[in-house]
Amino acid sequence: MRVAAAVLAGGALYWCTPPRQLWWLAPLALAVFTGVLHRRGLRAAFGYGVVFGLAYMLPLLGWLLDFLGEQFGPWPWLGVGLVEALFFGLAGVGMAWVSRLPVAPLWQAAVFLTAELLCSAFPFGGFPWGRLAFTQAEGSLLPLASLGGASLVGFGVALSGTGLAGLVALLPRPRRGGRSPEARTAWRSARLLVPALLALVPVVLGAALAPTLDTGAETGxxxxxxxxxxxxxxxxxxxxxxxxxxxxxxxxxxxxxxxxxxxxxxxxxxxxxxxxxxxxxxxxxxxxxxxxxxxxxxxxxxxxxxxxxxxxxxxxxxxxxxxxxxxxxxxxxxxxxxxxxxxxxxxxxxxxxxxxxxxxxxxxxxxxxxxxxxxxxxxxxxxxxxxxxxxxxxxxxxxxxxxxxxxxxxxxxxxxxxxxxxxxxxxxxxxxxxxxxxxxxxxxxxxxxxxxxxxxxxxxxxxxxxxxxxxxxSTTPATRFGAYVTWGVVALGLFAVAWSAWRTRRPGRGDDVVC
CATH class of the missing domain: 3.60.110.10 (Carbon-nitrogen hydrolase)
Incomplete structure (x- = not known):
């Protein structure tokens, strides 16, 4: 079931790429992928990430078959797709690794973007063709580009997806114990608020920025x-x-x-x-x-x-x-x-x-x-x-x-x-x-x-x-500060990985439940 869900999520992410205008599928695809990784070990998370990456990248790069297929067969296409999928495997490992941290959806989104940016730089200068931001030529998240560039758009997609997954993961798990029904309800509501906000903030911020996109002439x-x-x-x-x-x-x-x-x-x-x-x-x-x-x-x-x-x-x-x-x-x-x-x-x-x-x-x-x-x-x-x-x-x-x-x-x-x-x-x-x-x-x-x-x-x-x-x-905030946004997202991802490593070495902290 998880393998099938990983294939479905990767296929959905591909399906929202141009020429289709289904930008809203991207957060849903990330939500399903995050759900696949829920409570999985690192080896399994790597495998699910590779499956997700293949289901996304192979159809996305189908144009390599048009280019090279007749003379070279499917091997260049399969080779590039597999190399790219390995980075999604690393993303899966990182997302599973940080999934037990407080406010896990935030860290999972940062880890996913860190793996994406790593893929954009290595090997041989990287291959950034499958970045999340490039699925958003339409829709509410595109205006985020003017604020923080492609990295902020991609982070917004990932955060909406991981927030949705965190919200769904908490819904069927009410706490039991000595609290009164009213207290348990209040506690569940408080826990649901965090992932709900994380899922909504990128979309709301993008919609708020849309009216600020200026198309007027400034120098003629x-x-x-x-x-x-x-x-x-x-x-x-x-x-x-x-x-x-x-x-x-x-x-x-x-x-x-x-x-x-x-x-x-x-x-x-x-x-x-x-x-x-x-x-x-x-x-x-x-x-x-x-x-x-x-x-x-x-x-x-x-x-x-x-x-x-x-x-x-x-x-x-x-x-x-x-x-x-x-x-x-x-x-x-x-x-x-x-x-x-x-x-x-x-x-x-x-x-x-x-x-x-x-x-x-x-x-x-x-x-x-x-x-x-x-x-x-x-x-x-x-x-x-x-x-x-x-x-x-x-x-x-x-x-x-x-x-x-x-x-x-x-x-x-x-x-x-x-x-x-x-x-x-x-x-x-x-x-x-x-x-x-x-x-x-x-x-x-x-x-x-x-x-x-x-x-x-x-x-x-x-x-x-x-x-x-x-x-x-005039220059946008993304022009002036976009590089810092990129490094900030990477820093968040690396910090989350290091924090999770530190917590696992503390006695009695390996089974913490994520908010």
Missing amino acids: TARVAVVQGNAPDVGLDLLHRDRQLYVNHVRAARELAADVEAGRVPRPDVVVLPEQVGSWGPERQDPALRRVSERLGAPVVVGGLARGPGGELSNRVITWRAEGAGEEYVKQHLVPFAEKIPLRSVAGAVSPFVRRFDRDMVPADEPGVLPSGPVRLGVGICYDVAYDDVFREAAGAGAELFALPTNNAWYGPSEMSYQQLAMARLRAVEHGRSMLVAATSGVSAVVRPDGSVAHRTDLFTAETLVDEVPLRS
Whole structure:
């Protein structure tokens, strides 16, 4: 029964991820998972956590099958899913370990988030794709992002879930003894109050913050264009279609320029193209993009692969103007086994990029803030959006608008693009900025500072979005203090583990019943 419940909880957590809008399922999934761990030993808790993690991560990462399945089979998908599930196993151990502490739901939520953040950092730079916060692109908990970032949103989900589980665990267990019925009723009510409050506080706080999400312009507005030139749905064969990606997107940009020159479309202030459109050497020459920028009378921000003077390879965004290449941003978080390849001698069994790139790409650690016409554009590339630091640093460095060039054409008509859009929506709320998502084959979108989607494209279509967006300069509490919130949650989790260890060594305290 517990194994079945763990599978059900993991499946429910997956089912609330985009493109579905069932955000309220996430706390319920955590509640069931917490219930599965109730009064379990550590070895059993690890097993239940792994089962929960597999039931969540394998369907969530189904797009890996679209990408690698035909050539490499299910092994990369199963391998990544299992590694991620091991961290859920650690979460299960930690939650069971602290379950006998007073106010246990608080500590269990902190331990779950600590394991999640550990997964986001290790191994090989981590893989934060399955974070709880990314299930909350809709609903009452999303506004928490403006206060404490993705970590606070995830903590709110977990706390609501563990609070519900604590409430249910206490309902069928009235105390017996010498107290009067009235005293027993009062005692049960007092004990139920704590988990009930813990379950409700995140939802109430999120609802209270919703009216504070400001979408107004502070430093003016900008007319923006997001160009989706489309890509063939050929999976791994896209490795050999660089020229087609370039031609498709330059053609789409030229069509936009023709529409502007004919007066059919208002002239944009900045144009954003996706990741992996261009390919440039150290001299940074691209006459076609220079000509497009000249015709548009606006900078064109384009993602692509670039080599430096020493042959080093990087994934970067370049601002093109009529006079040539301008400011650049280099991707900070490289995708393991794709842009950086650990264990290269054996990685060829699971990664096609070993043959494509003879060396790892070089990351940067500078925030991406590109002066683009009248706009200070904060940029992250594709996988960057899953990490907290990239857009936080850009907002802190003065970005007034965000852009996310990405290439999702590898993954076919899977849910991957919708999952990434949800991350972009959370980042918009987190820092109070509009977000432009420019994808080669979709989903491209214009996201408002409150996380709402003003415009979006379909998958595998050629389409250009033009819109007027607010430029904003103020910083949210999450921009200023979000990193401290993350460390605070980790500190709570580690403190709970240490406290529980200390209590188990005290005579007669090993069987305490949790409030």
